[in-house]
Amino acid sequence: MFNFAIMNSALQKAMKSIGKEGDHAPPPSQDPLDAVLHEYYVAKMGAKFFDDRSKAALENMLKEVGPEANRIINDMIAATKTNDAGESAVVTDAQHYNLDFTTRKGAMRLDGTAVKVMLQTKFGLPATAAEQVVNDCSKKSEPTKIYSVKPVRD
Numbered sequence: 001m002f003n004f005a006i007m008n009s010a011l012q013k014a015m016k017s018i019g020k021e022g023d024h025a026p027p028p029s030q031d032p033l034d035a036v037l038h039e040y041y042v043a044k045m046g047a048k049f050f051d052d053r054s055k056a057a058l059e060n061m062l063k064e065v066g067p068e069a070n071r072i073i074n075d076m077i078a079a080t081k082t083n084d085a086g087e088s089a090v091v092t093d094a095q096h097y098n099l100d101f102t103t104r105k106g107a108m109r110l111d112g113t114a115v116k117v118m119l120q121t122k123f124g125l126p127a128t129a130a131e132q133v134v135n136d137c138s139k140k141s142e143p144t145k146i147y148s149v150k151p152v153r154d
Helices: 004-017 032-064 067-083 112-121 127-136
Strands: 088-093 098-102
Touching: 067 088, 067 098, 112 127
Parallel strands: none
Antiparallel strands: 088 098
């Protein structure tokens, strides 16, 4: 039998060493901030790499699981939209893995532009009043924060 614990441990060990040793270790520096920035740079690069790999693996998996599994997945998505309640099921399995698929009801989002138009057309509110209603009833999210660490080229 395949030992998943050993594989998981080996993967964790390999991933923890990325950016810390060998050809991808931090460059020698007198400035301790370089090691901190290097760690963030490597972590973001790894996140992008694994996000892209995950998307490609998902796309390939959905091609390979077969029509019956895809039918179950699509039926579950449709049922979740209809019933406004999530579902969970094992949709296919293989010798060493099974695919458990879970849906959750979608988030509801208000379309501010549509509300303004409706307030003006259905309820006769002037444009400035409709804009004020939407603004008064809206909350702003935190600003987007983007940190970019870029290597300095000599």
